[in-house]
Amino acid sequence: MKRLIITLLLTLSVSTVAQSASRSELMAAAKQAQSTSVSTSSADDTVKANWQSSNYGPVQNQQTTQKDDDIQPFGYSLFQGGFRGLRSDGLNPNYRILPGDQVTIKTWGAFEMERTLPVDAQGNIFIPSIGPVNVKGTPNSRLNAVVSGAIRKTYSDKVRVYTNLQGVQPISVFVAGFVENPGRYAGVPSDSALMFLDQAGGIDDQLGSYREVSLLRDGKVISQLDLYQYMLKGELAHPQLQQGDTLLVTKRKPTVVVKGDIGRTFRFELKGAKTQGEEILALTQLDPAVTHVLQRGTRNKEWIAHYLSLQDFTTAEIADGDELVFVGDSKDQQIVVKLEGAFTGQSNFVLPKNTTLAELLTSVPVDPQETNYQQISLTRVSVAERQKKALDESLRRLEATYLGASSSTAEESAIRVREAELISQFVQKASQVEPEGTMVVTNQGKLSDIRLQDGDVIHLPERSSTVLITGEVFVPQSIVFTPGKTALDYIEASGGFSQHANDDNILIVRQNGEVISAKDAPVKAGDQILVLPKAGTKNLQLASTLTQILYQVAVSAKVIMDL
Numbered sequence: 001m002k003r004l005i006i007t008l009l010l011t012l013s014v015s016t017v018a019q020s021a022s023r024s025e026l027m028a029a030a031k032q033a034q035s036t037s038v039s040t041s042s043a044d045d046t047v048k049a050n051w052q053s054s055n056y057g058p059v060q061n062q063q064t065t066q067k068d069d070d071i072q073p074f075g076y077s078l079f080q081g082g083f084r085g086l087r088s089d090g091l092n093p094n095y096r097i098l099p100g101d102q103v104t105i106k107t108w109g110a111f112e113m114e115r116t117l118p119v120d121a122q123g124n125i126f127i128p129s130i131g132p133v134n135v136k137g138t139p140n141s142r143l144n145a146v147v148s149g150a151i152r153k154t155y156s157d158k159v160r161v162y163t164n165l166q167g168v169q170p171i172s173v174f175v176a177g178f179v180e181n182p183g184r185y186a187g188v189p190s191d192s193a194l195m196f197l198d199q200a201g202g203i204d205d206q207l208g209s210y211r212e213v214s215l216l217r218d219g220k221v222i223s224q225l226d227l228y229q230y231m232l233k234g235e236l237a238h239p240q241l242q243q244g245d246t247l248l249v250t251k252r253k254p255t256v257v258v259k260g261d262i263g264r265t266f267r268f269e270l271k272g273a274k275t276q277g278e279e280i281l282a283l284t285q286l287d288p289a290v291t292h293v294l295q296r297g298t299r300n301k302e303w304i305a306h307y308l309s310l311q312d313f314t315t316a317e318i319a320d321g322d323e324l325v326f327v328g329d330s331k332d333q334q335i336v337v338k339l340e341g342a343f344t345g346q347s348n349f350v351l352p353k354n355t356t357l358a359e360l361l362t363s364v365p366v367d368p369q370e371t372n373y374q375q376i377s378l379t380r381v382s383v384a385e386r387q388k389k390a391l392d393e394s395l396r397r398l399e400a401t402y403l404g405a406s407s408s409t410a411e412e413s414a415i416r417v418r419e420a421e422l423i424s425q426f427v428q429k430a431s432q433v434e435p436e437g438t439m440v441v442t443n444q445g446k447l448s449d450i451r452l453q454d455g456d457v458i459h460l461p462e463r464s465s466t467v468l469i470t471g472e473v474f475v476p477q478s479i480v481f482t483p484g485k486t487a488l489d490y491i492e493a494s495g496g497f498s499q500h501a502n503d504d505n506i507l508i509v510r511q512n513g514e515v516i517s518a519k520d521a522p523v524k525a526g527d528q529i530l531v532l533p534k535a536g537t538k539n540l541q542l543a544s545t546l547t548q549i550l551y552q553v554a555v556s557a558k559v560i561m562d563l
Contacts (some may be wrong), residue, residue: 170187216247277293379439473495497531
């Protein structure tokens with residue numbers, strides 16, 4: 001079997017990264033920090049005030065640009081739904097008959113009649129030869145049964161009866177309290193309270209309550225409506241409205257502001273003066289990553305702040321004026337890293353946090369005849385970000401130095417124009433380069449046993465018998481490695497330098513990501529030879545700057561840019 005487990009602790013001498021501080025030093029620092037935190041009450045009050053005003057604390061408020069006064073109450077858009085344009089016709093099966101309604105009756109068989117009869121003030125319809133029949137409060141679905149039963153008390157069972165609610169009596173309902181336009185509005189008895197509230201312009205967002213709308217009849221409250229039930233569950237049950245009823249929107253109840261990692265920031269209204277966190281959780285759509293809640297508010301005129309897990313928050317007391325910031329604050333205990341190159345087995349690994357490179361590689365099966373395990377490299381997102389930042393800063397300095405320079409003569413001005421064109425084109429190309437973030441973790445047969453980070457990609461290169469020649473040569477190609485040949489020999493075999501080549505700036509890129517000058521090291525199998533271009537300008541200072549950036553791009557991205 002040629003396969004084996006990479007035991008780098010045996011094949012490579014591991015150079016362990018030294019710890020930045022001993023345990024005793026860390027303990028001493030912790031004690032000093034603890035003693036420093038003890039201060040006078042006045043200083044503590046100042047810290048509280050600064051934290052409260054600046055949103056400092058265990059977490060940073062992600063929405064500090066939005067003032068609490070500008071946060072809309074939950075349900076503020078409810079009355080933009082067009083309720084006033086959806087008036088009921090009163091003919092639904094659950095409609096209950098009221099005085100003033102019109103009922104059409106048709107009979108045939110032993111007794112024939114066709115009449116449209118009004119429901120009088122006592123709730124009766126008067127059928128000739130039968131007398132008054134009380135239908136007040138009868139659901140529309142049972143109207144035919146009630147009328148048929150009354151007729152058949154006088155006539156035989158051979159009488160057939162058909163009834164139809166021809167029309168309903170319009171009513172007017174008063175809408176009062178904290179609405180935009182209090183007044184008297186018309187509708188029909190089966191209309192929803194939402195239709196009348198909509199006609200009144202909806203609830204006042206700053207003053208009115210969405211949790212308590214009273215339905216009054218003859219001066220008495222017969223029902224309390226909670227509009228949150230409609231918004232969350234689509235339910236709004238209330239008695240059928242009657243002429244002269246009043247919908248009274250009461251004063252807004254206590255509220256809390258909910259923000260952070262949630263679907264949308266809202267001001268939620270509480271049912272009572274206080275509640276528990278579970279009510280807020282039922283109202284709020286949390287992001288999946290939320291783990292904690294920062295609660296800020298006042299109790300008995302004293303400022304309070306608590307940082308609670310979601311479990312503890314369910315039973316926490318919530319009061320008027322509280323601000324609740326939901327955050328994801330999990331301490332990940334696992335990382336995911338990826339392997340690329342010549343190896344067998346899985347490519348992605350879920351590892352405990354603080355796993356080292358050697359600890360992972362000792363469990364990776366490889367064929368030593370195929371894998372060049374002495375040339376391992378690693379790419380890391382944070383390194384790529386730093387390389388990109390450094391490149392962008394170099395380009396910014398290049399533009400600041402040369403594009404703003406003044407000219408004293410027409411000839412010098414023409415030269416500046418040509419240089420500006422060169423620089424602009426160069427910056428445009430270079431700004432599109434994305435560094436790889438390569439970390440050289442092997443050097444002269446030694447492995448740096450670094451701690452892995454989430455997102456790391458480890459490269460196990462395949463053993464190669466060729467050398468790749470790229471950049472400013474006439475025929476970029478791969479050539480079989482021959483011991484003893486220099487970089488110039490391989491370049492000559494590729495047709496020699498192009499007319500734009502900088503023959504003083506030749507780089508060798510090892511399989512482990514190391515970039516060195518061809519003057520300082522021999523060529524090895526698997527290497528890449530990079531021939532950089534020369535700067536197309538007679539300005540020696542500008543040429544030097546461009547060459548430095550070309551070198552920076554070659555090292556970070558392993559590519560050669562054209563000029």
